[in-house]
Amino acid sequence: MIARNGRLVLAWALSVLLLVAIAGLTLSVVALSKQRADDSQRDGAMKAARQLALDFTTYDYQTWDADSKRVIDDSTGQFKQEFQQGIDAVKTDVVTNKATSKGDVKEAAVVSNDKDSAQVLVIVNAVVTNTASAEGVQRRYRIKLDMVREKDRWLTADLQVVG
Numbered sequence: 001m002i003a004r005n006g007r008l009v010l011a012w013a014l015s016v017l018l019l020v021a022i023a024g025l026t027l028s029v030v031a032l033s034k035q036r037a038d039d040s041q042r043d044g045a046m047k048a049a050r051q052l053a054l055d056f057t058t059y060d061y062q063t064w065d066a067d068s069k070r071v072i073d074d075s076t077g078q079f080k081q082e083f084q085q086g087i088d089a090v091k092t093d094v095v096t097n098k099a100t101s102k103g104d105v106k107e108a109a110v111v112s113n114d115k116d117s118a119q120v121l122v123i124v125n126a127v128v129t130n131t132a133s134a135e136g137v138q139r140r141y142r143i144k145l146d147m148v149r150e151k152d153r154w155l156t157a158d159l160q161v162v163g
Helices: 002-057 061-073 077-096
Strands: 100-113 117-130 133-150 153-161
Touching: 002 061, 002 100, 002 117, 002 133, 002 153, 061 077, 077 153, 100 133
Parallel strands: none
Antiparallel strands: 100 117, 117 133, 133 153
């Protein structure tokens, strides 16, 4: 009888340990899945911010309409409205001065993010040419972008050159 009770206690203990192990494994899988989703969202925001910063700092007076359209297409909200409102004045200056700019993203980092928004800092080097400087002038931009996710796309809601 004692041996039978001992086996019963052992079976019960093993069952409890098995349930604890399964629960732990399930929690680990859920946490890992959430971490991967968070990483994917952060990576998506950073990739979109890098592209917008590149598009914002790369233009040519001969292709200004297409260049500025890329910025508009990847923007939303107040930034999009402000960019659209100023586009004609900037185009006049760019064309008059035969200006070009070739951006090169050097660094980018997500400062903060959640599933629908992110703040990204991007460092861009650009070579700017115009009628006053045909050889080009090297410029370095530090850009802060506020990104929002709309219908599974990351769009720029705000852009500030911070240095």
